[in-house]
Amino acid sequence: MNHAYPARERWRRFKNRFILAAITVLALIPALPLFLILFQLFHKGISSLSLDFFIHLPAPPGESGGGIANAIVGTFIIVGLATLIGVPISILAGIYLSEYGKDTKFAEAVRVCADVLQGVPSIVIGIVAYAWVVRPMGHFSALSGSVALALMMIPVVVRTTEEVLRLVPDILREASLALGVPYWRTVLKVVLPTGMVGVTTGILIAVARIAGETAPLLFTAFGNQFMTLNPLEPMNALPLVIFNYATSPYEDWWQQAWGASIVLVLMVLGLNILSRLLARRIAGER
Amino acid sequence: MFEPKNLYRQIKYDLLFRKLATSMGALVIFLVVATFFTLVYESWPAIKAFGLRFLWNTTWDPVSLEFGALPFLVGTLITSFLALLIATPFALAGAIFLGELAPPKIANPVSFVMELLAGIPSVIYGLWALFYLVPLVRAFELKIGAPPYGLGLFTASLVLAIMILPYALSVARDVIKLVPQDLKEAAYGLGATRWETIRHIVLPYARSGILAGIVLALGRALGETMAVTMVIGNRSAMPQSIWDLANTMASVIANEFTEATEDVHLAALVEIGLLLFVITVVVNLVARIFIVKTKVR
Numbered sequence: 169m170n171h172a173y174p175a176r177e178r179w180r181r182f183k184n185r186f187i188l189a190a191i192t193v194l195a196l197i198p199a200l201p202l203f204l205i206l207f208q209l210f211h212k213g214i215s216s217l218s219l220d221f222f223i224h225l226p227a228p229p230g231e232s233g234g235g236i237a238n239a240i241v242g243t244f245i246i247v248g249l250a251t252l253i254g255v256p257i258s259i260l261a262g263i264y265l266s267e268y269g270k271d272t273k274f275a276e277a278v279r280v281c282a283d284v285l286q287g288v289p290s291i292v293i294g295i296v297a298y299a300w301v302v303r304p305m306g307h308f309s310a311l312s313g314s315v316a317l318a319l320m321m322i323p324v325v326v327r328t329t330e331e332v333l334r335l336v337p338d339i340l341r342e343a344s345l346a347l348g349v350p351y352w353r354t355v356l357k358v359v360l361p362t363g364m365v366g367v368t369t370g371i372l373i374a375v376a377r378i379a380g381e382t383a384p385l386l387f388t389a390f391g392n393q394f395m396t397l398n399p400l401e402p403m404n405a406l407p408l409v410i411f412n413y414a415t416s417p418y419e420d421w422w423q424q425a426w427g428a429s430i431v432l433v434l435m436v437l438g439l440n441i442l443s444r445l446l447a448r449r450i451a452g453e454r
Numbered sequence: 455m456f457e458p459k460n461l462y463r464q465i466k467y468d469l470l471f472r473k474l475a476t477s478m479g480a481l482v483i484f485l486v487v488a489t490f491f492t493l494v495y496e497s498w499p500a501i502k503a504f505g506l507r508f509l510w511n512t513t514w515d516p517v518s519l520e521f522g523a524l525p526f527l528v529g530t531l532i533t534s535f536l537a538l539l540i541a542t543p544f545a546l547a548g549a550i551f552l553g554e555l556a557p558p559k560i561a562n563p564v565s566f567v568m569e570l571l572a573g574i575p576s577v578i579y580g581l582w583a584l585f586y587l588v589p590l591v592r593a594f595e596l597k598i599g600a601p602p603y604g605l606g607l608f609t610a611s612l613v614l615a616i617m618i619l620p621y622a623l624s625v626a627r628d629v630i631k632l633v634p635q636d637l638k639e640a641a642y643g644l645g646a647t648r649w650e651t652i653r654h655i656v657l658p659y660a661r662s663g664i665l666a667g668i669v670l671a672l673g674r675a676l677g678e679t680m681a682v683t684m685v686i687g688n689r690s691a692m693p694q695s696i697w698d699l700a701n702t703m704a705s706v707i708a709n710e711f712t713e714a715t716e717d718v719h720l721a722a723l724v725e726i727g728l729l730l731f732v733i734t735v736v737v738n739l740v741a742r743i744f745i746v747k748t749k750v751r
Binding site for chain 2: 180181183184187188190191192194195196197198199201202204205206208209212257258260261263264265267268269274275277278280281282283284285286287288289290291292293294295296298299300319322323326350351352353355356376377379380381382383386387390407410411414415422425426429432433436437440441444
């Protein structure tokens with residue numbers, strides 16, 4: 169076939185094939201390290217997963233054995249508290265943007281600030297939480313870590329809440345208002361429930377994002393070798409364990425860092441997959 | 455419902471709810487402003503002591519209490535831009551592949567997995583890099599005759615490149631998908647090959663969106679802390695080559711913040727945080743401008 173075309177056309181076809189092939193190869197290379205990370209994570213860490221690992225406290229340095237029970241509990245408390253602080257603020261702010269502010273200058277300023285807040289490096293958020301909570305209290309605490317994580321969560325939930333509520337058809341609002349329901353009740357009983365799946369997706373994405381954050385906890389929650397349920401005390405968390413153990417000189421602790429990483433990755437991936445499934449459900453409904 | 459008393463009460467609640475929602479919107483603005491002023495206030499002792507010299511002084515010495523941020527500014531700039539340089543070709547190729555070449559049957563699951571991997575916490579990238587990437591880099595350094603630390607600027611840039619790639623890629627892919635079908639078909643109709651269509655129609659159309667993705671990835675690289683802290687070697691001197699141990703702005707804060715006993719040391723660290731805050735805000739606003747541009751078209 170090819171000889172039927174003049175040289176210039178042959179060259180164009182060759183160039184087309186060659187470059188498309190090159191793009192495909194280039195596109196596949198970055199998948200390599202990403203899959204290597206997952207593979208090596210499970211390869212290295214699976215052997216440290218045992219019942220003891222989940223229910224015991226850390227052993228003193230140099231001694232073998234011990235677990236990360238306090239870090240698992242700590243992560244749940246710190247992240248849970250951050251969600252309690254962050255979600256009500258974010259949903260109300262999202263309601264403001266979609267129901268009241270709309271295209272006003274002030275609403276636009278809120279949106280820009282949410283974007284700015286989302287871009288602030290997590291370590292800087294840690295400094296701010298240190299100045300706002302740790303300094304006045306006089307010591308490190310889980311609460312200060314939760315404040316830092318809530319700050320990181322707010323922009324994500326604000327923007328998803330706004331986007332989802334904007335998709336709720338005006339007909340629903342008008343129908344409710346026509347029945348004599350006041351606007352605030354319309355928002356809470358009609359608009360918000362209609363968008364609830366989407367809002368939940370946003371919250372799950374935000375929780376997945378903050379659950380693995382380490383930098384904002386370094387000088388807020390700080391870490392703790394013992395079990396504590398008191399949010400006013402320093403508390404351990406999975407990311408802190410991974411960081412502290414990985415950079416320690418003990419081989420036994422490196423092993424535990426891999427184990428803790430599996431637990432953390434499964435948690436974060438689980439939340440992400442759950443949020444995707446929910447998002448797909450919304451798409452299916454429409 | 456229509457009794458006047460009840461009506462007044464509902465009007466009152468309506469106003470109250472509106473005020474509550476508006477004040478939470480205002481709180482978002484307040485948080486950003488308060489973050490900025492907190493950083494300025496907390497770093498004031500260092501600003502007062504060192505002034506603008508802080509920006510180009512290369513000495514960082516917690517013992518003699520002399521602090522300059524240049525080594526960290528340089529560390530952050532080198533690692534971020536090197537990471538961007540490494541990641542961009544792959545991200546662009548990946549975006550073209552997933553957005554234009556691959557059939558949906560392949561593109562959808564691949565995109566799904568990629569987005570999940572983008573959610574892996576950075577401390578885990580750090581752990582992996584520390585135990586797998588560092589020995590690889592050390593072997594490479596031995597081969598080319600560089601100091602075989604394994605840790606250092608180059609390793610940090612590599613991890614950063616791996617971490618920011620999915621971000622740049624998914625933004626670029628989304629814009630490439632937005633290119634109108636009829637434009638592409640018009641090009642094919644004129645006899646253009648697939649590559650010529652990508653080169654002359656798709657890429658120019660998606661240009662500002664692709665740039666936005668790259669700038670967003672840059673913003674993430676600038677502020678990334680944990681993975682970098684774990685592999686950069688934590689040396690607070692001016693780096694001489696990309697094989698050197700160094701520190702970035704984020705990593706020096708992570709390392710020294712809890713150990714700083716002198717007020718001025720702590721203030722100097724916060725001032726680095728302030729610089730980082732300002733830089734990332736500017737970068738993100740630039741990305742926002744590109745994104746707005748894409749939407750307008």
